[in-house]
Amino acid sequence: MPGLTGKDQVLTDYANKLAVLDAPKGRSLTQDALRRLSKNKAAVISIGIVVLIILVAFIGPYFVPWRYSEVDWTAIRKPPDFDKGHYLGTDQNGRDMLARVLQGTQMSLIVAGVATIVSVTIGVIYGAVSGYFGGRVDSLMMRFVDVMYALPYILFVIILVVMFGRNPVLLFVGIGAIEWLTMARIVRGQTLSIKEKEFIEAARASGAKPFAIIMRHIVPNLSGPVVIYATLTIPEIIIAESFLSYLGLGVQEPQTSLGTLISAGAPVAEVLPWMLMGPAAVLVTLLLCLTYIGDGLRDALDPKDR
Amino acid sequence: MTDREPILKVRDLSVEFTISSGGFFGGTKILRAVKNVSFDLYQGETLGIVGESGCGKSTLSRAIIRLLPATSGEAVWLGSDIQKMNSNELLGLRKDIQMIFQDPLASLNPRMTAGDIIAEPLKIHMPNVSKAERATRVAEMMQKVGLLPNMINKYPHEFSGGQCQRIGIARALITNPKLIICDEAVSALDVSIRAQVVNLLMDLQKELGISLLFISHDIAVVRHIAQRIMVLYFGEVVEIGEAEQVTMDPHHDYTKRLIASVPVPDPKVEMERREERRRLRKTAAAAA
Numbered sequence: 088m089p090g091l092t093g094k095d096q097v098l099t100d101y102a103n104k105l106a107v108l109d110a111p112k113g114r115s116l117t118q119d120a121l122r123r124l125s126k127n128k129a130a131v132i133s134i135g136i137v138v139l140i141i142l143v144a145f146i147g148p149y150f151v152p153w154r155y156s157e158v159d160w161t162a163i164r165k166p167p168d169f170d171k172g173h174y175l176g177t178d179q180n181g182r183d184m185l186a187r188v189l190q191g192t193q194m195s196l197i198v199a200g201v202a203t204i205v206s207v208t209i210g211v212i213y214g215a216v217s218g219y220f221g222g223r224v225d226s227l228m229m230r231f232v233d234v235m236y237a238l239p240y241i242l243f244v245i246i247l248v249v250m251f252g253r254n255p256v257l258l259f260v261g262i263g264a265i266e267w268l269t270m271a272r273i274v275r276g277q278t279l280s281i282k283e284k285e286f287i288e289a290a291r292a293s294g295a296k297p298f299a300i301i302m303r304h305i306v307p308n309l310s311g312p313v314v315i316y317a318t319l320t321i322p323e324i325i326i327a328e329s330f331l332s333y334l335g336l337g338v339q340e341p342q343t344s345l346g347t348l349i350s351a352g353a354p355v356a357e358v359l360p361w362m363l364m365g366p367a368a369v370l371v372t373l374l375l376c377l378t379y380i381g382d383g384l385r386d387a388l389d390p391k392d393r
Numbered sequence: 394m395t396d397r398e399p400i401l402k403v404r405d406l407s408v409e410f411t412i413s414s415g416g417f418f419g420g421t422k423i424l425r426a427v428k429n430v431s432f433d434l435y436q437g438e439t440l441g442i443v444g445e446s447g448c449g450k451s452t453l454s455r456a457i458i459r460l461l462p463a464t465s466g467e468a469v470w471l472g473s474d475i476q477k478m479n480s481n482e483l484l485g486l487r488k489d490i491q492m493i494f495q496d497p498l499a500s501l502n503p504r505m506t507a508g509d510i511i512a513e514p515l516k517i518h519m520p521n522v523s524k525a526e527r528a529t530r531v532a533e534m535m536q537k538v539g540l541l542p543n544m545i546n547k548y549p550h551e552f553s554g555g556q557c558q559r560i561g562i563a564r565a566l567i568t569n570p571k572l573i574i575c576d577e578a579v580s581a582l583d584v585s586i587r588a589q590v591v592n593l594l595m596d597l598q599k600e601l602g603i604s605l606l607f608i609s610h611d612i613a614v615v616r617h618i619a620q621r622i623m624v625l626y627f628g629e630v631v632e633i634g635e636a637e638q639v640t641m642d643p644h645h646d647y648t649k650r651l652i653a654s655v656p657v658p659d660p661k662v663e664m665e666r667r668e669e670r671r672r673l674r675k676t677a678a679a680a681a
């Protein structure tokens with residue numbers, strides 16, 4: 088029976104309002120993983136360093152007195168000289184090494200970023216589709232991957248260079264398109280196990296279309312191996328780029344990349360050591376940090392700890 | 394009950410699986426998981442399906458909603474054969490028949506919040522409903538199944554098993570279905586929570602007038618919730634009838650054994666029943 092004052096009604100309304108207004112955010116599994124990652128010192132420091140390198144590579148050039156292609160005729164093959172603003176010395180053509188290292192880092196990062204995004208996107212979608220549909224679609228799609236695997240990588244790159252010419256970004260879109268093969272296999276394997284889960288059946292039973300199931304239910308649950316693999320693809324592509332530039336198939340003058348700089352510095356390392364030190368230090372730091380981040384992510388995403 | 398048209402008519406439904414016996418040259422074997430099953434289901438009624446593990450209960454329920462292809466026979470939903478439905482009719486079927494699954498946590502996408510999970514069927518079947526309207530409906534539904542609406546942004550792993558199953562029930566109810574298939578929906582829950590969820594289902598059914606296909610290997614729970622019971626044994630219907638009759642006066646030996654295996658919380662009665670079970674097994678062995 089309602090009270091005389093109607094306080095029941097008032098209280099119920101109030102309680103309902105409280106209940107609806109104040110809906111606290113839940114902790115998603117991603118947030119959990121990030122929290123674990125933030126406890127890993129090596130990974131946190133590595134992320135800090137990588138972010139710093141990215142910032143310096145993209146903002147730094149505006150604060151350096153020389154441009155990367157500008158020739159200082161008064162300073163050719165000179166060691167670091169603070170008065171003239173050549174903080175890392177100059178190369179054989181009188182170009183400022185610091186400016187060149189910054190530009191090279193920028194180029195390597197762009198190339199690695201583009202190639203990784205391309206390879207992850209293609210690999211995830213290809214693998215998820217193949218694994219989800221299964222049967223004949225799956226066999227066909229995976230046979231294609233096997234064939235692609237069998238083609239020698241370097242041959243493929245040479246064909247791409249011939250096709251795309253000397254446009255570095257386009258070239259590395261191509262490299263990313265080869266790197267997706269392993270990603271597709273990993274994702275397919277994961278999809279096979281995810282699609283047996285009850286929540287996929289629940290989605291099918293409530294009428295979700297295959298594409299919606301792949302995008303909403305399978306892809307978000309791939310996480311772990313995909314994130315780790317993506318992190319480790321970045322250094323792989325930086326190395327691949329360095330290797331190709333070393334062979335003269337990569338980035339073209341006056342633009343440069345870490346690999347190009349190292350290949351130019353290596354032969355003269357004894358007489359002009361500053362030409363090798365700068366780019367080598369950046370490359371080694373980047374690779375080490377990315378490896379640590381990959382390790383940290385692997386631990387953070389490891390389902391064992393949940 | 395017989396003067397009304399059933400909403401679901403199943404006639405001679407069979408499901409077969411082809412199993413390759415492994416190896417490159419290995420042949421294939423055919424496993425008949427469901428054999429010539431027939432039954433009717435009326436509006437507002439609960440039909441219990443019992444049988445031991447692996448007797449084809451899940452396979453039958455998946456064939457009814459065409460998650461699996463039936464090999465022969467037909468399942469007729471409101472007058473149209475499910476096997477022959479086009480994609481549009483199938484979408485309507487998926488709106489009318491919802492499922493509740495065995496594993497409460499595994500049946501919820503771990504990357505989605507409770508609110509998104511409950512709203513998903515709504516998004517699929519009523520895409521014109523505005524976001525605000527959807528949110529209110531989800532909140533209402535959460536209240537109806539006994540969840541606080543302010544848990545809407547939480548993720549499945551932050552809920553208990555019973556709460557997860559309530560999310561599953563809310564997801565099943567949000568499209569106003571006519572039939573809900575509960576496949577071992579309470580088997581994974583603790584006994585006390587099991588009773589709560591079963592009672593919730595019964596209340597909701599009374600309130601909304603929906604039909605239930607309640608699948609379980611536990612005849613005690615089925616007797617509590619169902620008006621009629623169908624007993625499956627190796628994919629075949631061995632007995633179907635009123636719950637009273639099937640549990641008190643079973644015709645088939647297998648049903649007798651199934652009922653005899655339910656433990657009773659009285660040591661003396663339990664002792665007698667153990668004797669009874671032993672005797673039944675012996676006669677079954679002698680008959681075989």
Ligand SMILES: Nc1ncnc2c1ncn2[C@@H]1O[C@H](COP(=O)(O)OP(=O)(O)OP(=O)(O)O)[C@@H](O)[C@H]1O
Binds near residue numbers: 424444
């Ligand atoms: N996809 C499949 N391929 C081959 N055989 C299957 C498949 N699904 C089920 N089976 C077989 O069909 C039979 C019936 O399985 P089903 O899952 O329907 O049993 P169930 O009654 O639901 O059992 P439980 O109580 O354990 O859930 C089992 O022998 C099972 O091995």
Ligand SMILES: [Mg+2]
Binds near residue numbers: 450451452576
């Ligand atoms: Mg089952």
